[in-house]
Amino acid sequence: MAAFSPDSGHGTHRTATNPLTEVIRTDNVIRMDNILYTRLRLLLGAVSAVSLAALGIAALYGGSPAVWVRGVIVLAISGLLIVLAGRAFRGSRTAYLRMRIASTVGPVAVAVIVALPHDGFPVWMKAEQTVVGVLLAAVAVMLSRKDVRRAFAKSRQTGQEV
Template sequence: MNTARPGETNFGHPGAQSAFRAVKLLVGTYVALSVLTLVVIVVLRDHASVVNDAVWTRATIVVASSLLTSAFALRAARGSRGAYLRLRIVSAVMVLAIAVIVAVPGPFPVWMKIEQGVCGLVLIGVVTLVNGKRLRAVFAR
């Protein structure tokens, strides 16, 4: 008997629950890194060589994105197909955006490129898990 609401799926598969525990841990790490980075930017705001307008803009976008990613992960872990799809899309898009920021010369200082690289590695873990067979099978129609 399926007790899931429309747009949700029931899954008691232990592999799915384990995968979502890992996803939530990784996404939590992404949120923590993003918020910590914004705190560092606030502290160093008077040092133009390490904090410029591009850094402020990017950090704000990353914090917002990390919070959305967290909301999607939590809802997906409760069975929301829509949140699962959004989690897959947002995590992949952020990995691509981070790759561009790290690879292309531009207004971002080296310290931020390193921080973004770490965030990218964390998100690669999320992308790998949410696009893996186990979770795709759970949310297959």
Template sequence: MNATAPAPDSELLEHPETRTALRRLTLLVRGYLTVSVVTLVAIVLLRNHSGVVNSAVWIRGTIVVASALVTTVLAARAARGSRGAYRRLRIISAVMVVAIVAIIAAPGPFPLWMKADQAVCGLALIGVAVVANGARLRSLFADGGAATAQRG
């Protein structure tokens, strides 16, 4: 992995197909952040109901908001051409999807409402992973960069 690779050519970043892909990525990440923050607010409001909010819900809700904030920053930096942010976004979106599947599938301390919330977050992150791993963005952010991206 070449940490000093130059940013993609600004002409390629402004290509309509690239802008569309980056806009979709940003919208999906913002949706993930919105759902995560609303969930944390619900956790705070329902904190006195132990059947609905337990310590596992508090921990997971906080982790998800932190992850959503990180992915939001990474998506914004990737949209400005940061290869490192793009790579991190691809990794975090995939890791979080795996974690969400584990939470939904495993019996345990998470109430049904939290599993449903995680499913919504998972759908947004699957969308992020699909867009981020699409040929257009992979080509744009490839090491060696702009020479490999399609201009047309």
């Protein structure tokens, strides 16, 4: 798998041909490929939709304060991740790193919530959190692929973004 190969000499370099993680560099600006960006937005949009559905269930059936707080936090984080995806798509290494951290830590936090026996969350909320965890894990896998990491890596010589 080639790291980057110059194409027609216009200053554009592309990663290998994996459509899930293709990253484009144009004149030292890093950009996610449209396919990767679209898939990330779809996954994060699904997290938002599932969180909204959970808040709707809480409104209909009377959720505890823990359910409301957790539901609002997950909805806010999914919105933030969508914003960060847009910034990473436009070349922000910081946004990319924040997305990687959040999408890696999120499933761990979900696993803890689901595993705790008496934490104030009903079974339906634990099911919702499991779905959110799986979606975030998929985001983490996409963002952690070698070609994506390499595209957003710092230069070894200067410590600056490549």
